Structures are given as C-alpha cells and as structure tokens.
Amino acid sequence: MDFDSVKTKFYSILYCCATCVFISPAQAGITLNMLTWEGYAPDAQVTEFKAYIAEKYNQDLNFNITYISSADEYFNGIRRQAVDIIAPSHNIIKDERYKLISQGLILPINLDNIPNYSKILPSLQKADYTTENGVVYSVPMVHGPYGLAYNTATEASAPESWSALWDPSYKGRYTLSSDYSEVNIYITALALGLGAENIANPQKLSDPFVENKLAELIANANNMWKGVDTADDLEKNTLAAAWGFSFPELAKRGQVWKMANPKEGTTGWVDGHAITKTLADKPQLKKIAEEWINFTLSDQFQIDVIVRGIGSAPVNASIKNQLTPEEVSQFHLNDPDYFKNNRILWPTLTTRQRNFFKALWDRALKASK
Secondary structure, three states, X not given: OOHHHHHHHHHHHHHHHHHOOOOOHHHHOEEEEEEEOOOOOOXXXXXXXXXXXXXXXXXXXXXXXXXXXXXXXXXXXXXXXXXXXXXXXXXXXXXXXXXXXXXXXXXXXXXXXXXXXXXXXXXXXXXXXXXXXXXXXXXXXXXXXXXXXXXXXXXXXXXXXXXXXXXXXXOOOEEEEOOOHHHHHHHHHHHXXXXXXXXXXXXXXXXXXXXXHHHHHHHOOOEEEOOOOOHHHHOOOOEEEEOOOOHHHHHHOOOOEEXXXXXXXXXEEEEEEEEEHHHOOOHXXXXXXXXXXXXXXXXXXXXXXXXXXXXXXXXXXXXXXXXXXXXXXXXXXXXXXXXXXXXXXXXXXXXXXXXXXXXXXXXXXXXXX
C-alpha cells in the first residue's frame, strides 16, 4: 500500500471518530421498491441478488418487495411514487385505465443492461404490447395459460375440450378463478365455439345463451380460488381452470396435475418487469433495477423459480438442455413456435369492453345462486 493510500485511510478513520456519523457507501445502502406477484421473488434468489449487487457496486441493497392481488395496485403505487419496479401482465401495459407508457409512468428500458434479453423466445421479444415506437418498456419474465388442468390420478387421458367443464359428470368436481372474471368469459366463449377472435366481442357475447352458460359454469364449480391457484384449491377436484402455480406443491402431495390442450385453444398471459418514473433521475438505481430484470432471465432463475418453483413456462429458450424430458414436454420447449401458434393472448380491453364484462359476470353470478 502506498503512502497516499495510507494517508487517505488515516484521515477517513479520524473523520469517523470525530463525527461518529461517517458511513461508507457500502454501509449507507440503497433502496429499491417492487410490487409483484407472489412467487416471483423468492427469498433465496433475493438474497443472492443482493450479494451480487454488494460485490459489483459496493452497495448494500435494501430490496422492499410487496406482493399484490390486483393490477390496480401497480397504478396506485406509481401514483404515490412508492414503487420502482412492477411486474405487469402483457394486457396491462397499454390499458387505457392506466396509460403507463403514454403518461410517462414507466421508463424505457436499456437493453444494454439486460444481456439475457437475447435468450428470450423470439415471439416474446419486442412484442407490440411491450413497445412503443420501437422502444422497449417491459421485459417478459414468465408466461402461462389460464388452462384446462386435470388430475392424472383420476383422469386416464386429458380432456379434449373446454366443454368438459359443463359435462354433468364433472359437476362439483372442478374449480376456477373467482376474481379474474374475464378469463372465465373467454373460456365460455371458446367452449361455445365462438372462436379466439370473438372472446372479447360484446356483440357476440350478448346472446342470453352465453350468460346462461356462464352461470352454469359458476354454479357447478366445487369452489372458486382467488389470486393464484393453490394446492388446497385443486387437490379435492378432478378438473380446474388454473394458472398451474399449484402443480409443484400438488406433486409433493402425490397428485400429478397436467394441462390439457383443448381443441378450441387456450388463453394466456405474459408477465414481465417494468421500471417506473420514480427512477427517472436516479441512473444508478435504474441500472440496478435493470440488473434485477436481467437476473430473472438467467438460466438458474428461470429453472429454479419459474419452472420448478411456480410451475410456469420460462421465457428463456436456452434452458431446454438443463431440464428433464418431462419439463421440456410440459412447456413445449421443443417447439419454438408453440407460443406464437397456440396461445390466445388476453386482449387489452377498452373501457366499454370491461364494463360489458363486469355486467355480464355480475348477472351470471346472480343467476348461479
């Protein structure tokens, strides 16, 4: 160590002793606030990420993570300037209720800080719902279905159609979402043969037969889960309309559940990360937020958290050789075009469509009593 270094260290110690308030950058810490869905930021991975930031940036990261139950919480958090990172679904980013991009509530993402972006499925890169004028505002992390799930212990083969939920033999033996009412309308439309192009078409859905069919779906359910499906929600059932988050825990309980591939198609979602306007004047914090996004795209995170943690489909297409043959088959990783050709992405609804859906669902709920 040279003399100047020794002298600098000596004066730093003197200053600390004299004031008792001197704090080194690593001790001072920095804070990121994130709103996300449960399961997207497990403790083990957060601890690993914080250690990485401490080593790379010489900063102690205070990562405040709050789990949400509604997309409205993203908008409210941004409005209060209380959140830096959010994890919106694809149909939320350009939702006219929030106007996240047009009102400058989320920031352009610097892909130079996200080298793992190149590993994302090509059909998910720079998709219309994540970009504006070629600028990326959201980076996908996970995708999945609101799918037709079945218990392999009770069903010898997968149901071939959504109409199975209306089969009298399954009355009281299935579960579905209670709070994502629009997705139940989508699957009802598919079961009625209205086609993917009409699942959000008020004109096609105004037929009283649709409302009656929806009421029947609600009335004959054994139970309806809230937020995310859990093992407790599914284990006493034979079929389910679900995300599949419950599958890993169900397997631990001795129940192997799988997703069917109904002939009408399966609706689905893509969740990713966006950075809010609170970091507009905080370039280092924004870069660290982008480090988190890159971290969630890493091979190990996608395997441990997305595939084996919550049982959802990875966006990282490079992990195929690190998975079991069953996992590769489950998430169709041998077919790079599966997502593009087979998933019916939820539409971004207009206010008119949303009001129509709410009224339809409320009437169906009342009729199901």
